[in-house]
Amino acid sequence: MDDWQNGGFGLYLHWPFCQSKCPYCDFNSHVSAQIDQRRWQAAYLSEIERLGAETQGRILNTVFFGGGTPSLMEPELVAAILDKIRATWPRSNDWEVTLEANPTSVEAGRFRGYRDAGVTRLSMGIQSLNNDDLRQLGRLHTAEEARQAFDIARACFDRVSFDLIYARQHQTLVQWKAELTEALAMSLDHLSLYQLTIEDGTAFGARHDAGKLRGLPEDDLAADMYALTQDLCAAAGMPAYEVSNHAAEGSESRHNLIYWRYGDYGGIGPGAHGRLTLGGQRYATDTPKSPLGWLRKVETTGIGEETRTPVPPQDAAAEYLMMSLRLREGTDLARYKAMAGETPCVETIAEMEEMDFLRREGSRLIATERGRMVLNALIRELLPVA
C-alpha cells in the first residue's frame, strides 16, 4: 500500500479571478474584465483528461473549487468540469464537491445552478458580521447581504460552511465574543475561523511595513482570542478538528482532511499545487501562476504542469508531520516512522510532553491546545536539523 492511501485522493481546481482584490489576500487571485469561460473550460477539461490518464483506476474522494472566487464561474462551466470528472474517475461513497463562494447577491443567484451541476458543499467567505470591519477588510458585501446569501445557500445545500477573519485591527475580546456567538447561532455544521495574517506582498503587508497598520492585537490578546474561540465553539458542539477549522462530528471538510492527512491531490489551474504518488514515488507538482500563462501552456503543450519534483522520504515525512499536527487527531508516529525511517527525537517529544505541548494516544502524537497555539515553534523543535 502506498502511503497516500492513508489520506485519500482529491482534486483541487483553481479559479484565479475575483471582482476586486482584498488588501489582506495573498492568494493567486486577479481582477480581469474579460474572461472567456469557454476557453477556460477547454483547458480544465484537457487537464482533467491528462491527470486521469496518469491516475487511472484510482477512486476519487473529493473535488474542491478554490480561488480566487469560484462563485464567479458560470454554473455551466462547473457542470462541464464535474461531468468530465465523473467520466474520468470512479467516485467514493463519501464523495464531496466543495465550491468557494463570495456572499454577494449576484453570486447567490448561481447557487442553485451549482447544486444542479453536482456541487455538494459550499464554503462562503463571510469574513465578518460587522459592516465597519468588512469595509476595513476591503470586502464588497455587507453583513446583511452575507446573511441573505447564506440563507440561500443553506436552502440549496445540506452542507454550508463559512469563513470569518478575526484578530482584526482594533478588535477587542468582548467584540469578538459577541460576533462569534452570533456566527455560531447561524452556522450549520462547519466554520473556518482564521486569525488575520499579514502577508508580504499584499496591501496590508506594505502598510504594516510602513508602520501604518494600527491596532493589530499583541500576541497575548491574539492568544486569548484563540483560546476563547476554542471554548465557545466546543461549547456549541463545533470543536476544532484543525487549528482554524471547526465542525460538528462527521461534518469536517473531507477535501481539506486529505491535505492534513497528507494524502494525494491533483492541482489543476493557475498556481495550483499537487502531491501525487506515481510508481511508488511521491511528487510535488505546480503550474504557472499567471492565469494567461497557464492557459496558453495548456493550449500549446497540452500540459499545465510546470514542475514535477520528487519528494524524498524524509521531506515527505516532515510535510506529513507539519500538516497532521494541525489536526486534533494528530500524527501517526508509526506512519511517520515508515516514511522517515525513524521517529522524531524522543527526548524532544518527552520534553514537550512534560511542558504540556504534546500528548500521546497510542501511536499518535497530538498537539495539546497549548501546543496548537505555538505549533510553528513546536514543529521547529521536532523537525530534524537539515
Place this chain on the structure above:
Amino acid sequence: MTELDKIRNFSIVAHIDHGKSTLADRLIQLTGTVAERDMKEQMLDSMDIERERGITIKANTVRIEYPAKDGQTYILNLIDTPGHVDFAYEVSRSMRAVEGSLLVVDASQGVEAQTLANVYQAIDADHEIVPVLNKIDLPAAEPDRVKAQIEDVIGIDASQAIPISAKSGLGIPEVLEAIVTRLPAPKGDRTAPLKAMLVDSWYDAYLGVVVLIRVMDGVIRKGDRIKMMQTGAVYGIDKLAVLKPQMVDIPELGPGEIGIFTASIKQVRDTRVGDTITTEKKGTDKPLPGFKPAQPVVFCGLFPVDANDFEGLRDAIEKLALNDASFSFEMETSAALGFGFRCGFLGLLHLEVIRDRLEREYDIDLITTAPSVVYHVHMRDGSVIDLHNPADMPDLTHVDHIEEPRIKATIMVPDEYLGDVLKLCQDRRGVQMDLSYAGSRAMVVYDLPLNEVVFDFYDRLKSVTKGYASFDYQMIGYQQDFLVKMQVLVNDEPVDALSMMVHRDRAEMRGRAMCEKLKDLIPRHMFKIPIQAAIGGRVIARETIAALRKDVTAKCYGGDVTRKKKLLEKQKAGKKKMRQFGKVEIPQQAFINALKMDS
C-alpha cells in the same frame, strides 16, 4: 641649514570648529607654499576619518617660507596637533616641539572646553601665545566680549589679539607678521651632540615608517646612524626631508628645524612618541625629559559578528597596530560572542576611530562590548592586579579593595543648562571642584570617575544641553571606592559578555536598565525566562520574559505545504545564528543592542 633666528615653530590651539584647519589652509595659500591648483580644503587633515569628523588624529606638519616685512625670509613650521583629549600625551609632545601658539577662538562662540584644555598645554610648554579672533565676518561675532573672556578665563593678555576671517582671508597677513615678530626663535647648539625629539610617526605605503622629528641640538644628516634612546634600536637614515606639506628632500636638519626621516623601520610600534633620537656614536646620554609610554585607558572586547571573520579581524588588528602603537590587543574568548580581542585605547574617541577603521577599511562587522576602564584590584596578599575585563575579576574573598581612575572634567555650558549639567555630574558620582562664569557661559570643573564617563556621559551631556556644552577631561589618578562586579543571568545562566564593573550605589539602576533592555531583545521561548542582574549571589534586578503564547499559521492548505515547510526550515537554520545559553537561544543582534550605549 637655516639660522636659528630665521625659524619660527608654532602650533594652533583651538576648540573644534573654531577654524584651525581653515586658518592653516590660508597660511599655506598666502605664502604660496602649495600651488593654487593643488590646494584642497583642510590640507593638513589627511585621513578620511579626520576629514569627516573634523578632527586631527595624527600630528601634521607644514614648512612655510615667509618673506617678512623686515625683508628677511623666515621658515615657519606649523605642527597641527590632535585636538582631542584622548591624544593629550601626543599633544603635549607636539607642544614641546614648538615655541609658540596661535590661540584661535571663534569670535561668535567664545572660549570652549577644548580651548582651555589645549591652551593649558601650551602654557605648560612655556609657549608665547598670540590670541586670534576668528570668524569676525559673522554678524554674531563679538570680538570685544571674547577678548575680555580670554583675559578672564584663561588669564592671558588679549589686548593685541588679531581679528581675522580665516574664511575670507582678512587679517592673515597680520597673523604671519605676528608669528615672526611676537613668537620667539628656537634655541639650540649646532655643535652639541644630536638631540632630536620623536614627535610622531606613521606608516606610508611607499616609504614604510616615517618619523617626524624636531631637532633640539646638533645636526642630523642623510646616511647618519642614529639611535632611539628608549628602545636602544639603531638605524641608518635613508631619507631626510621637510614637509611642504609634500616631502622635499634636504641634506641636513639643524637645531630648531622640523622634518621627517625614514630608516627602514619595520613598524610604527618600534617608534615611541616622545623618545629622544641621537647619533649612534658620540651621541648624547641625556634624553629629553617627560617621556611616557602609551597607556591604554579604556578597554573593550571586539568580536566579529560573523565568526568566520575572526582570522580577518586578527589580520586587520595586527595591521592597524603596526601603525598605532597606542592601542593594545590580546585574544579573548566569550561564551556569548565567540573568539575576539580585548583591546585597549587611549580614550573613547580612539576606540571609535579604531573600530570605524576596522569596519570600514577591512570590511568586518564588529560587536563592541561595553567599554571598561582599568581598575586597580588590591589583593589581601598585598599584590595589585590591573583589571581590564570584568570577566577576570578575582574571587572577592581575596580582594582587599578596588581603586578606579578619576578624571578632572571641564565643561563649558550656557547658564540655562547649568542645572542639568550639575545634576548629571552629581548623578555620576562627581565631586564639584570649581564653578565660575564667563559672560553667559558657566565653566564647571568636576572630579568624576572615568567609568561613569565611558558609559554614556558624553551622549547624555549632549542631550541635556542640546549640544551647547563643550567637554574636556584629563586623568587625575586612582581612588578607592565601593566597586562591584555585576553579572547578568539569563534563565539562571551567567552571560559573560554582559557583566560589568559598577559602583555599588549605581548597581540597581544599571542592573534594572540592562534587564529591561534584554527583556525586549530576547525573543519569547516556549517557556518563561527569568533575567537577573546579580552581585555575587545577590539578585538586584529581575525581569521575566513571558512564554511564547501564539505562533501558529492560521491557514495552511495543500498549496502551502512546500512554502511553509521551507519557511520553518529556514527559521530552524536561523537558530544557528543564535548563541545558546542553557536552553535559551539569544540572537546575536540582542547582544549588539544590549551593549550599545544608551543615547
